[in-house]
Amino acid sequence: MGRNLQTSERLRPVDLARGHGLSTQAIRNYEEAGILPAAGRTSHGYRTYTPLHAGALSAFLALVPGHGHRTATSIMRAVNEGAVEEAFRLIDESHAQLLDDRRTLQAVESALRDLEPTTAPEAGGGPVPDGMFIGPLAERLGIRPATLRKWERAGLLRPRRDPHTGYRVYGEADVRDARLAHQLRRGGYLLEQIAPLIAQVRAAGGLEPLEAALCDWHRRLSARGRALLTGAAELETYLRGRG
Incomplete structure (x- = not known):
């Protein structure tokens, strides 16, 4: 009682x-x-x-x-x-938000497991087949274009520029990095914490660089x-x- x-x-x-x-x-x-x-x-x-x-x-x-x-x-x-x-x-x-965050963590882990080393296009090479402009990418992630520009200034993203228009063009690796940044931000990580993780993912192309962060994320959700x-x-x- x-x-x-x-x-x-x-x-x-x-x-x-x-x-x-x-x-x-x-x-x-x-x-x-x-x-x-x-x-x-x-x-x-x-x-x-x-x-x-x-x-x-x-x-x-x-x-x-x-x-x-x-x-x-x-x-x-x-x-x-x-x-x-x-x-x-x-x-x-x-409770619903916690469940959603657990699903986000699962999505991050799934995305990282599927990562393959991505080679940047050679200078002067052809366009990236799945290149996206900033507006469509922002809409796809459910964020504002200004957020993508902020992430770029923080070193999370490195889109190339269209030589004719000067517009940002996000290739396959850029979209991957944007998705990871978005998911890690939802997990409570700061931009300065995400930047080195993204850099390691670019270099290693695998889950290992994020294992410690993912374990910490699991602990915080629990x-x-x-x-x-x-x-x-x-x-x-x-x-x-x-x-």
Whole structure:
């Protein structure tokens, strides 16, 4: 059975803050954001909290690692406003995103396993058979052309230029690198982390250069999955305490 959080025991802001290494200002900020239910007030206007507020704080802090601060805030605000179904929808979205990220990781691994060393076209050679301009490639990846240009400046992409128009032309290797960059960005990697990986893939043409990064990605997805479970357990305790 869930513990009863709705008691008359009074807690000061410092009582809530102390157990979690937070400041009393953070407690007030959480209340103003709707993460905690509204505090009671003494005759002198001082805030007073109860174990219900402590349960809300525990639930929120447990939700953050799996959902992120913004979504965890939205979940708690929905619960405190009585919109529990909205809170469940937000939770479902986080689980769906985790599943999507797992599929992305599988796609990266599959793509890397299929990589073959690609030789750049000789200078002055004919056009790359599957050459793509920046607009179609951006549309194919679901990103903006400006993002591809940013990745090029960061050294992730090296498209050639059409000698007549000056337009960027992305050959087979460029499309591969763009796909890998896109997938790794979705996995949470920064551009400065991706650039050397792409460079190693170009040189090695295989999975080995990314093995350590992929193992780390697996670990982080597993940690997120466990964090979602922990957050769900704490939220269920809070919901039971609310009655």
